Amino acid sequence: MKDDRLPRGKTIDLTCIICPVGCTLHVSSSPAGVSVLGNRCSKGAEYGAKEITHPERFLQSTVLLLGSATERRLPVKTDGPVPKDKLFDVLKEIKKVHVHVPVNMGDVIIKNVLGLGVNVVATRTIEN
Amino acid sequence: MAASGGTRSELDQIAKNDNPINCDVLIIGAGIVGAAAFRELCRYKLNVLLVDANHDVGGDASKANSAILHGGFDPNPGTLMSKLNHDGLALWFAWSQELSVDVEWTGSLVLAFNESEINEITRLYENGKSVKIPVKFLGRDETLKREPVVNPEVKASLYAPVSGIIDPFQAVVALVGNGLKNGGRIRLDTRVEEISKRSDGIYVRTSSGLIRTKVVINAAGLYADQIMRMAGENWFSIHPRRGQYMILDKNVGNLVRHVIFRAPTSIGKGILVSRTTHGNLLIGPTAEDLDKPDKRTTAEGLATVLESAKALVPFPYERFTIAQYAGLRAIGSIDDFVVAHSRTMEGLINAAGIKSPGLTAAPGIAKELCNLVSALVPLEEKANFDPYFELPPILRELPYKYREELIKGNAAFGHMVCRCELVSEGEIENALKMEPPARDLDGIKRRVRATAGRCQGGFCMPRIIDIMRKELNLPYENITKFGNKSNVIYGDNRGNE
Amino acid sequence: MLVAVVGGGPAGMAAAVAAKNAGADNVLLIERAERLGGVLPQCIHSGFGLNYYGRDLTGPEFAEYLRQDVMQSGIEVWLNAMVIEAHHDKTLVVSKPDGISFVRADVIIFAVGARERPRGAIAIPGTRPAGIFTAGTAQYMINVQGLNIGNDVFMLGSGDIGLITARRLTLEGAHVHGVAELMPFPGGLARNIQQCLKDYDIPLFLSHTVTEVLGKDRVEAVKVAQMENGYVVPGTEKLFPVDTLILSVGLLPEAELIKQLGLTILPYTGSAAVDQYFQTELPGVFVVGNGAGIWDLVDNVATSASVAGEASVKQFYEPSQEATLEPCGDIRVVLPQRIAIGVNNPPRIWFRVKRPLGVCSVALTCDGKTIARKGYASLRPAEMAEISLKLEQYNVIEPGDNLQLTVTPL
Incomplete structure (x- = not known):
């Protein structure tokens, strides 16, 4: 996995991933702090700053579902961002668990995964 | 390749230890020629066995060709090719009706x-x-x-x-299916490795066991010259x-x-x-x-x-x-079909160098092969030979009344799986159950058209895999496109199978 | 009044709910699969719903919200039911596990989605082994069936579905060796290039294609080469030892049922010409979602399908009262292609460009006269952009006008 962390005093260009617009962000870092240009909204500025200090991603995957007549997997997501370098560790946890029907969208499947302060939650309701 | 001292003793060993499969006529190759010969020979009181190296019937050339019934004006008059094209064309009129094979005389x-x-x-x-x-x-x-x-x-x-179009794969399936119905047997995934003539018959060593037979018909298409060489016959190549x-x-x-x-x-x-x-x-x-x-x-x-x-x-x-x-056509070293007794091994009959118009000529070749077999073993017609064969119903060709009846009998006929070719789950079940059955995705495609349409299986292929898994009781990783190592899936991604 | 909606994906569900809310007595939603949602249940990634629901949702969540609306609206839903014929008198023949049904509808809304272009449509030479999948099929197999379909993967095409599938395969443990794109620019959104490829060091080869598939039983390798004007650039061929080739080379509207109604099919959308309510030339027959033309975001699909659903229960206008609209120059696709005159709401015009453009201006013209104009900071082929006409702009358009949409880089 690539680390986009910025050496101090340099400017890099990033593609903002917050929304489909995909702004090109010019992020520079100096002793005074991090500055972001090119963003069209405040979320973009936040993303740009975070991306060079502690990049994070939301993660989606599936867990083994048992007891359903038609479905074999339950789609899940993290309800908060995960540090980029922890994504594969979280996936390992996701691959370990299984759930039974019925499941509701929003049900917590793994609470506070790896102590990262985020939960893995169901993204689909599967009654049977 | 021909039987050397070493392999012969090895074969003797096997012959002594194993119980060979016995038959009267062994047909090598389940392409259109082998299938037509199988169907015709199953008319007679003979124990007929059809083998093929592939996972399904249809050979190589027979499932990848122009799907044409040729008018017969192309081969030079006087050649065997000309005669058998003519005979075959005439026979397809009758056979297409007996076996419900799709033929259209388009000209x-x-x-x-x-x-x-x-x-x-x-x-x-x-x-x-x-x-x-x-x-x-x-x-x-x-x-x-x-x-x-x-x-x-x-x-x-x-x-x-008087020329037209045909479904060559359907023709093979119907011919093999008719032969099976009349008592013939088939072994797929069976590659012939050695042929040896002994006092008590011809022994054929294959990748799935030893076979002892009175007569061998070599209809091995592209590989017919290899079979000939196994019998010491080196004058012909493909x-x-x-x-x-x-x-x-x-x-x-x-x-x-x-x-x-x-x-x-x-x-x-x-x-x-x-x-x-x-x-x-x-x-x-x-x-x-x-x-x-x-x-x-x-x-x-x-x-x-x-x-x-x-x-x-x-x-x-x-x-x-x-x-x-x-597709690959089998081009022989002489510019005519070879349909004749072997020059070197009594009991072996070659149908070799069957290039175009082999599909058209196949019924004619089959009749000729029966003549040749009759010189080796007596042919006595079965009283109960059934010349008819019907493929399982194709729903899109049926009036709603009949579809309705089928659905009442099995709900799977109402559940459409393939959008492009309008194929139901019931038809896929039938393809897996019929004789000869589909055993892989391509076998289903060729029998009932699911995945053969404009999306080439984008929507239905995963569903067909589920049906195969259920009907054949196969784990996902054993489902193939066409047998051998053509596995489609490497397994369950959560280790649950 | 019966509104029959063919297809229970996002477009069909949104149209059905809108029709019911607009006062349709009976709404019947017919879905061929075993579940509602269309392709959304397999699109487990996020990025949906920002416009339609105002929040970032995954595909299954977006589908779940729509499904709950469907269930609460008193809409009749048929699952495992496929429409096998559509007739001019608005009769649908439906095959279901309990028999063949004939549905005589007052309105039909086709929300039949799209199919992916297979290998055969782009004629990649080579062998025909197992291990070649279209990206959407791959997503279904990985996310819904839960299968491992490949360990070493190459991808052709850089559309969003492909990029997301590349990431998904990587997260599942596969090694994605690279993505080739025939065009000199990526097909997908910039953010997906970042979060699906760059995040995982997956190389993107622009102006490249797969020139040959190798392997007897299963894919054993693919040959990839740089292309120029449709020809391989000599010496650029590379061999990737992979067991799987994934194709993300475009979608085509599933227009077979629409064709049965005798409607003209536009070559650039692959579907019937629609007006701003997504009504076809046949009054009471609507086409929405990817079945009408390929959209970018499910939000836009749901929004536009709702327009159709609502309009389907209102008065229809006289077909003679319409203007036509066609794409020109660097505009590849425009929706609608017909504009009904004298109805209450001014239309919203959706379009896609052929190549990436920087600052530019898009103009709606008639006989050289500009009716509306809108400026854009940038436009990309992957995105559907839009112009909403103002009432005074709309009122200028007259029946029989041939309108054109053009784009000028500034």
């Missing part, structure tokens, strides 16, 4: 665009006349009237009303001639009414434009002589197909193509 046009091509079709015209096949010479205007879409630069054409094809969307299937050929050259009948019995358009083949079997399509080959098809019937084919494939 064919051989187009000529210059003087030398006019000379060629004149020769074909004379061929046809001499073997009493209805052929007609058409001028430019008549040609364009009969088939308005052909290139207007056409100078003349040869019209043969090389593959590759033909690349393009299949087009059903939306343009009705571009032409006839099978459209170009006047032949020395290496083949040239590129054709034809409808298939399923309503697709077919263009091809190229004619590329190869040293060894190679079923790859190539950018150059496909470009040749397009260019040559456009010269016959101008049309933007590339916009409607849904699949491309290559």
Whole structure:
């Protein structure tokens, strides 16, 4: 996995991933702090700053579902961002668990995964 | 390859230790020739066994060819090829009815665009006349009237009303199915490795066991010369001639009414434009002589197909193509079919070098093979031979009343799986249950058309895999496209299977 | 009044709910699969719903919200039911596990989605082994069936579905060796290039394509080369030892049922010409979602399908009262292609460009006269952009006008 962390005093260009617009962000870092240009909204500025200090991603995957007549997997997501370098560790946890029907969208499947302060939650309701 | 001292003793060993499978007639190769021979020999009080190296029937060439019933004007009069083409064509009239094989007598046009091509079709015209096949010479205007879409630069054409199109795979399935129904047996994934004549019969060592038989029919297509060499017969050799094809969307299937050929050259009948019995358009083949079997399509080959098809019937084919494939024709070292007793091993009968028009000639070849077999073992017809075979119902061809009845019997007939070709789950179940059964995705495609349509399985393939898993009780990782190591899936991604 | 909606994906569900809310007595939603949602249940990634629901949702969540609306609206739903024929008198023939049904509808809304272009449509030479999948099929197999379909993967095409599938395969443990794109620019959104490829060091080869598939039984390798004007650039061929080839080379509207009604099919959308309510030339027959033309975001699909659903229960206008609209120059696709005159709401015009453009201006013109104009900071082929006409702009358009949409780089 690539680390986009910025050496101090340099400017890099990033593609903002917050929304489909995909702004090109010019992020520079100096002793005074991090500055972001090119963003069209405040979320973009936040993303740009975070991306060079502690990049994070939301993660989606599936867990083994048992007891359903038609479905074999339950789609899940993290309800908060995960540090980029922890994504594969979280996936390992996701691959370990299984759930039974019925499941509701929003049900917590793994609470506070790896102590990262985020939960893995169901993204689909599967009654049977 | 021929039996050396070492292998012979090895074979003797096996013969002593194993109980060989016994039969009266062993047919090597479940392509159209082997399948037709199987069907015909199962008429008689004989123990007939059909083997093939592949995972399904249909051989190699028989499932990748032009799907044409040739008028019989092409082979030179006096050749075996000419006679068997003629016999085969006549027999397909009856067989297609007995076996419910899709055949349409569309007629064919051989187009000529210059003087030398006019000379060629004149020769074909004379061929046809001499073997009493209805052929007609058409001028430019008549040609364009009969088939308005052909290139207007056409100078003349040869019209043969008694020629048409067939589903070659369905034909193989029906022939094998009819043979099975009449007591024949089949073994697939069975490659012949050695043949040895002994006092108590011919012993054939295969990848799935030893077989002892009175008669062997070599219908091994591209590999028929290898079988001959196993019997010490070295005068004949085969090389593959590759033909690349393009299949087009059903939306343009009705571009032409006839099978459209170009006047032949020395290496083949040239590129054709034809409808298939399923309503697709077919263009091809190229004619590329190869040293060894190679079923790859190539950018150059496909470009040749397009260019040559456009010269016959101008049309933007590339916009409607849904699949491309290559077939290999078995080109023998003599320019005729070999259908004869082996020169070196009594009891072996060769059907070798069966190139085009082998599909058309297959029933004729089968009858000839029966004659040859009768010289070795007595042929006594079974009293209860059933000449008929019916494939499982194809729902899209049925009136709603009958579909309704089928659905009442099995809800799976109401559950549509393939959108493009409108195939139900019930039909896929049938393909897996019928004789000979589909055992892989391609086998299902060729029997009931699911995944053969314009999306090529994008929607239905995962669903078919689920049906196969359920019906055949197979884990996902054992499901293949065409047997061997053509596994589609590497397993359950959460380790639950 | 019966509104029959063919297809239970996002477009069909949104149209059905809108029709019911607009006062349709009966709404019947017919879905061929075993579940509602269309392709959304397999699109487990996020990025949906920002416009339609105002929050970032995954595909299954977006589908779940729509499904709950469907269930609460008193809409009749048929699952495992496929429409096998559509007739001009608005009769649908439906095959279901309990028999063949004939549905005589007052309105039909086709929300039949799209199919992916297979290998055969782009004629990649080589062998025909197992291990070649279209990206959407791959997503279904990985996310819904829960299968491992490949360990070493190459991808052709850089559309969003492809990029997301590349990431998904990587997260599942596969090695994605690279993505080739025939065009000199990526097909997908910039953010997906970042978060699906760059995040995982997956190389993107622009102006490249797969020139050959190798392997007898299963894919063993693919040959990839740089292309220029449709030809391989000599010496650029590379061999990737992979067991799987994934194709993300475009979608085509599933227009077969629409064709059965005798409607003209536009070559650039692959579907019937629609007006701003997504009504076809046949009054009471609507086409929405990817079945009408390929959209970028499910939000836009749901929004536009709702327009159709609502309009389907209102008065229809006279077909003679319409203008036509066609794409020109660098505009590849425009929706609608017909504009009904004298109805209450001014239309919203959706379009896609052929190539990436920087600052530019898009103009709606008639006989050289500009009716509306809108400026854009940038436009990309992957995105559906839009212009909403103002009432005074709309009122200028007259029946029989041939309107054109053009784009000018500034």
